[in-house]
Amino acid sequence: MDVTVVGAGVVGASVAYHLARAGVAVTVLERASGPAAGVTGGSFAWVGNSGGEWPDGAEDLRAYVHDDFRRLEAEVAGFAVRWTGSLSFSAGSGAAPGPGQALVGASEIAELEPGWREPPEQAVYTPTDGGVDPVAVVASLLEAARGHGAEVVYGAAGGQFLPGALTVLAAGTDTGALCRRAGVNLEVGTSPACLLRVAAPPGVVKTIVAGPRFEVREVRDGELLMTIPYVVGQSADEVGQNAELAVQRLRSTFDGAAECRLLGYRVSSRPMPAHGPVVGYVKPDRSLYVAVMHAAVTLAPTVGRLIAEEIVSGEPREELARCRPGLPKFA
């Protein structure tokens, strides 16, 4: 079986790896010149399955997230997760812990984040959360796919669909447009978000700290990722000013952060299908398959495994039942 995967973001890389590992001849076509050039490269890349919103089909996948990450850590050279746990707090009181989470007070927060100067009175602690370097993770999956015989071609725009051959569209925000080119109507909403890269002394932030003004985590020794609120229509200057302001806040929030320096910021458009992940065949002849979702850094290991299993076996995976593209209209 030959499969073409369009897109070398986190979804395409995971699908390619799992298919190649199962013995499928895979070609990845990526129009950019390297891996994770789309929204994945601008992601905060927080990995966790507690809290937050898990719409429809995503809810059915969350139970598998940790096992799939642990498996890839063992299977794939260079696939590494920083299992740091997370501390979330909101402006007012009323943060309610969900399953696997605990409400912690000042002394526990001080143990987890000793450098936090004026922590909130309470935060929701999720000990099982972690984060990845999204570019490194994609590169490691593609390298492992190559090790299983896959071909990865950069500077190659996919979208020439051959009847009888299977194409998996993992093209993020471009998935809808590529579907339309194949005569399939698939709406994929988008939503922009802003990521900052910050140079910092190692260990300034130990967990993932998520508050109303920013989220911050250490992505590698000496570098933090931050997200800040972004409003559609903000000019580049405004975003730049907000980014500098956020780094100033960071400096005054944590001991040892005085040297923190903004390395860069980026606003990326996230694919946001309205009703959760969209995963499955969209052509009756099974020549076209789509995989597009929000929170794809968290979901990609599980989704990639399940997609490979159903493509190879020909049997639909029950776990993906609520992720199926809704009755596509054929031109």
Ligand SMILES: Cc1cc2nc3c(=O)[nH]c(=O)nc-3n(C[C@H](O)[C@H](O)[C@H](O)COP(=O)(O)OP(=O)(O)OC[C@H]3O[C@@H](n4cnc5c(N)ncnc54)[C@H](O)[C@@H]3O)c2cc1C
């Ligand atoms: C600021 C921010 C914070 C985020 N935080 C988190 C988080 O903490 N946890 C989490 O799980 N998710 C998070 N996300 C969302 C997550 O980053 C995305 O869900 C995920 O990266 C989507 O991956 P993808 O592979 O679908 O898309 P992409 O990474 O965009 O990959 C699609 C690829 O397809 C390529 N492509 C498009 N058209 C073609 C074509 N015709 N031919 C060839 N190639 C093509 C593109 O160049 C791109 O490389 C965040 C996003 C942002 C912006």
